[in-house]
Amino acid sequence: MTVDGKITTRNFSPVDFTSREDKMHLFRQRSLGDAVLIGHSTLKQDNVRLGLPQPDLREARIARGQTPYPIRVIVSNEGKIDNRLKIFQSDISPILIFSTKRMPKRTRTALRQKAILYLSESQHVDLAGMLGALRSQYNVRTVACEGGATLFRSLLERGLVDQLNLTIAPYLFGGAKAPTLTGLSKEFLPASVHCSLTNMRVVGDECFLTYRIKRKAKL
Numbered sequence: 149m150t151v152d153g154k155i156t157t158r159n160f161s162p163v164d165f166t167s168r169e170d171k172m173h174l175f176r177q178r179s180l181g182d183a184v185l186i187g188h189s190t191l192k193q194d195n196v197r198l199g200l201p202q203p204d205l206r207e208a209r210i211a212r213g214q215t216p217y218p219i220r221v222i223v224s225n226e227g228k229i230d231n232r233l234k235i236f237q238s239d240i241s242p243i244l245i246f247s248t249k250r251m252p253k254r255t256r257t258a259l260r261q262k263a264i265l266y267l268s269e270s271q272h273v274d275l276a277g278m279l280g281a282l283r284s285q286y287n288v289r290t291v292a293c294e295g296g297a298t299l300f301r302s303l304l305e306r307g308l309v310d311q312l313n314l315t316i317a318p319y320l321f322g323g324a325k326a327p328t329l330t331g332l333s334k335e336f337l338p339a340s341v342h343c344s345l346t347n348m349r350v351v352g353d354e355c356f357l358t359y360r361i362k363r364k365a366k367l
């Protein structure tokens with residue numbers, strides 16, 4: 149995020165305001181997960197494959213007993229996901245989509261060729277249930293969530309985040325309509341979340357922070 153807490157620009161353009169070091173940091177964090185999780189808007193805007201281009205990161209995974217690439221997990225309530233997105237053109241690892249029966253029939257048919265669909269009866273995806281399914285059915289123990297803000301906020305509200313990796317990039321964007329780390333909602337979180345700083349690294353003008361998410365404190 150920028151110094152003023154913004155995670156994207158006015159037109160929600162893909163994130164390209166951080167350094168090569170930050171992009172490598174993202175790949176390193178992604179490589180630690182058994183699964184990588186992304187919200188539908190970020191997938192659409194950034195059109196990412198969620199791969200790992202660096203052979204050494206894949207080798208380190210194999211040495212740790214993991215698959216070469218993390219399982220890729222997409223969440224969407226509405227389920228109107230375009231099967232032409234780049235992620236569906238790459239078969240490096242399974243793609244799981246957690247959505248609801250709101251997903252149009254035609255979209256289901258198209259996506260079933262490329263991904264495994266979990267469609268709930270309820271209007272919204274049950275995130276804790278999703279993590280439970282990842283654990284019990286795919287033996288996933290570590291999930292690297294790459295946002296965006298809406299998904300991050302939902303996970304945070306349900307107490308499902310245990311670590312936050314935050315890079316402060318040397319810019320100020322301003323703009324009430326540019327999302328912050330927890331999105332655009334005018335609402336406070338149900339309770340403030342206490343973060344404990346466990347690591348800090350400065351490279352050039354960027355600051356790489358790791359927080360342990362401790363507990364919710366009522367304000």
Ligand SMILES: NC(=O)c1ccc[n+]([C@@H]2O[C@H](COP(=O)([O-])OP(=O)(O)OC[C@H]3O[C@@H](n4cnc5c(N)ncnc54)[C@H](OP(=O)(O)O)[C@@H]3O)[C@@H](O)[C@H]2O)c1
Pocket residue numbers: 149154155156159160161162163186187188189190191193194223224225226227228272273275294295296297298299300302303327331
């Ligand atoms: N600076 C950074 O590090 C960074 C990181 C990530 C993203 N971004 C930027 O953030 C912007 C997108 O932000 P965003 O907040 O709109 O993105 P988001 O969280 O990726 O996507 C929101 C959408 O994801 C689905 N979703 C989110 N939470 C859900 C939940 N609890 N259950 C079910 N579905 C859920 C919904 O999809 P449906 O609408 O399909 O129901 C929702 O509309 C993009 O511009 C992206 O580039 C920046």
